Amino acid sequence: xxxxxxxxxxxxxxxNLGVARSKDEVMDVTRIPTTTPPETIAAMIDWFGMxxxxxxxxxxxxxxxFGPLQLDRTASDWGYITNTPKPGWANTDLAGPxxxxxxxxxxxxTDVNGAALAEYHWGAGAxxxxxxxxTVGTGIGGGAIxxxxxxxGRSHPEMGHMFVAPHPQDxxxxxxxxxxxxxxxxxxxxxxxxxxxGMSLSESPPDHGGRQIIAYYLAQAVCNLQSILxxxxxxxxxxxxxxxxxxxxxxEQAVKMGGGYFVSDAAAIIQPPMLESKAGLLGALALxxxxxxxxx
Amino acid sequence: xxxxxxxxxxxxxxxNLGVARSKDEVMDVTRIPTTTPPETIAAMIDWFGMxxxxxxxxxxxxxxxFGPLQLDRTASDWGYITNTPKPGWANTDLAGPxxxxxxxxxxxxTDVNGAALAEYHWGAGAxxxxxxxxTVGTGIGGGAIxxxxxxxGRSHPEMGHMFVAPHPQDxxxxxxxxxxxxxxxxxxxxxxxxxxxGMSLSESPPDHGGRQIIAYYLAQAVCNLQSILxxxxxxxxxxxxxxxxxxxxxxEQAVKMGGGYFVSDAAAIIQPPMLESKAGLLGALALxxxxxxxxx
Numbered sequence: 164x165x166x167x168x169x170x171x172x173x174x175x176x177x178x179n180l181g182v183a184r185s186k187d188e189v190m191d192v193t194r195i196p197t198t199t200p201p202e203t204i205a206a207m208i209d210w211f212g213m214x215x216x217x218x219x220x221x222x223x224x225x226x227x228x229f230g231p232l233q234l235d236r237t238a239s240d241w242g243y244i245t246n247t248p249k250p251g252w253a254n255t256d257l258a259g260p261x262x263x264x265x266x267x268x269x270x271x272x273t274d275v276n277g278a279a280l281a282e283y284h285w286g287a288g289a290x291x292x293x294x295x296x297x298t299v300g301t302g303i304g305g306g307a308i309x310x311x312x313x314x315x316g317r318s319h320p321e322m323g324h325m326f327v328a329p330h331p332q333d334x335x336x337x338x339x340x341x342x343x344x345x346x347x348x349x350x351x352x353x354x355x356x357x358x359x360x361g362m363s364l365s366e367s368p369p370d371h372g373g374r375q376i377i378a379y380y381l382a383q384a385v386c387n388l389q390s391i392l393x394x395x396x397x398x399x400x401x402x403x404x405x406x407x408x409x410x411x412x413x414x415e416q417a418v419k420m421g422g423g424y425f426v427s428d429a430a431a432i433i434q435p436p437m438l439e440s441k442a443g444l445l446g447a448l449a450l451x452x453x454x455x456x457x458x459x
Numbered sequence: 460x461x462x463x464x465x466x467x468x469x470x471x472x473x474x475n476l477g478v479a480r481s482k483d484e485v486m487d488v489t490r491i492p493t494t495t496p497p498e499t500i501a502a503m504i505d506w507f508g509m510x511x512x513x514x515x516x517x518x519x520x521x522x523x524x525f526g527p528l529q530l531d532r533t534a535s536d537w538g539y540i541t542n543t544p545k546p547g548w549a550n551t552d553l554a555g556p557x558x559x560x561x562x563x564x565x566x567x568x569t570d571v572n573g574a575a576l577a578e579y580h581w582g583a584g585a586x587x588x589x590x591x592x593x594t595v596g597t598g599i600g601g602g603a604i605x606x607x608x609x610x611x612g613r614s615h616p617e618m619g620h621m622f623v624a625p626h627p628q629d630x631x632x633x634x635x636x637x638x639x640x641x642x643x644x645x646x647x648x649x650x651x652x653x654x655x656x657g658m659s660l661s662e663s664p665p666d667h668g669g670r671q672i673i674a675y676y677l678a679q680a681v682c683n684l685q686s687i688l689x690x691x692x693x694x695x696x697x698x699x700x701x702x703x704x705x706x707x708x709x710x711e712q713a714v715k716m717g718g719g720y721f722v723s724d725a726a727a728i729i730q731p732p733m734l735e736s737k738a739g740l741l742g743a744l745a746l747x748x749x750x751x752x753x754x755x
Contacts, residue, residue: 324682391621
């Protein structure tokens with residue numbers, strides 16, 4: 164029987180939905196706004212119902228979502244968005260309504276783990292063993308593939324919340340992370356940049372010192388990830404990384420900071436994403452396909 | 460046939476050797492000084508040869524060694540100590556002489572990965588999924604078990620070399636790491652403590668501020684490990700951790716610093732080792748047993 168996968172990229176402002184038989188055979192996609200959970204989930208179920216009427220039963224549905232998520236399969240709230248600050252969305256069951264409506268297996272993971280998995284299979288991480296995907300935007304999030312498996316511990320990683328040393332010219336800034344102040348996200352996310360300099364790095368002139376400061380933090384994150392995971396690739400996505408020249412400065416600083424200590428060359432392992440806007444739905448597809456494989 | 464394992468804990472000042480059928484059936488152990496590679500390795504081969512004459516052929520030999528090591532099985536220098544600063548020991552083949560002498564499989568990994576594996580099977584990490592072992596002594600090293608497997612990327616982890624933020628009362632100290640200055644090892648290892656305060660934490664009075672400062676760095680390491688691996692246990696070994704009260708201060712600071720963000724309670728996951736001085740040889744045993752299992 165031909166496989167059919169339902170794909171959900173659950174984001175804070177929109178849900179991207181898709182139906183595909185494989186990476187190269189995507190039947191349909193749509194986008195619905197993220198409003199309230201009952202409304203958004205009902206719209207998602209409706210759309211999948213119509214697609215299923217047209218194309219057949221789903222083999223599996225993959226959900227790559229904003230978090231935090233409960234990913235422990237033995238927990239009663241597995242597949243829920245848990246304590247998100249997004250109004251109305253705390254304790255929202257994403258997996259349950261899909262399982263009840265379509266009777267198929269559902270895979271749920273974070274958007275960044277989905278993106279890491281998609282880049283690992285089909286993008287900038289292909290051929291790697293340990294691959295990290297780090298997104299630097301409104302927040303900083305990271306996912307990783309270790310020995311072919313998505314890295315999970317008690318929960319999914321929260322790589323944006325690691326601690327790093329302040330840049331010598333940035334010691335006055337108290338950071339914007341409500342929990343940690345000056346963790347990586349508190350120092351180097353998009354809102355932290357705006358808060359300091361009143362504009363994004365993209366809007367700032369090329370010689371604006373902000374690029375050096377932000378690269379200094381991201382380079383420490385790269386070194387810290389090397390010190391623990393020694394990955395083959397650290398794929399740097401998100402809006403902040405689109406700033407002209409930032410990735411080059413980041414490579415330079417990460418090499419210098421590493422001091423030749425790590426086996427991999429930071430300049431080579433730091434890569435931009437290849438899948439870009441497709442990473443979300445392809446992540447959902449990779450999650451769904453993986454679920455099917457592991458069930459066989 | 461009864462299994463027989465050769466065990467090597469290769470350290471900078473001594474090699475501990477053992478012969479065992481299982482964790483609970485250790486036939487013999489000895490200790491030889493670490494002098495030059497030819498001398499030390501010949502003494503090791505001699506001792507194992509005599510034990511083999513007595514007990515039979517080795518099923519496998521496990522080596523838990525100081526590093527850095529080449530652990531890529533496809534590399535021509537697999538099983539070598541690579542660029543260690545220890546005089547005379549750079550590019551030393553540990554595995555080859557054992558394989559040639561005894562014709563059995565040899566497993567090689569870092570001493571900290573061995574200790575992590577032993578604690579995971581038989582000690583403070585038992586029952587965990589992701590378990591980290593961090594040793595704070597002359598250097599700072601870390602190993603981890605992730606989903607039942609030893610964590611390796613391009614190489615073994617070098618967790619001592621992650622970057623952390625300086626303590627507000629410690630901003631003058633430039634660190635002692637030759638490669639990174641103020642990385643974790645540069646700030647919080649035994650020699651870094653001596654360099655600052657002229658004595659170890661154990662020698663310092665209970666109200667000496669050093670404990671708070673060192674705990675501040677180790678707490679960041681704990682948080683950074685949580686942000687990436689979300690482990691069930693972070694086992695803190697090594698001479699520095701034996702300082703009275705340090706583990707309690709570390710727990711306190713790690714909980715406070717984490718800000719309730721990580722799923723696990725840092726106070727619960729930070730644990731002292733259970734195997735203590737046995738972790739080295741038991742690590743070698745766990746490595747050897749694992750090799751046998753994976754070959755079947």
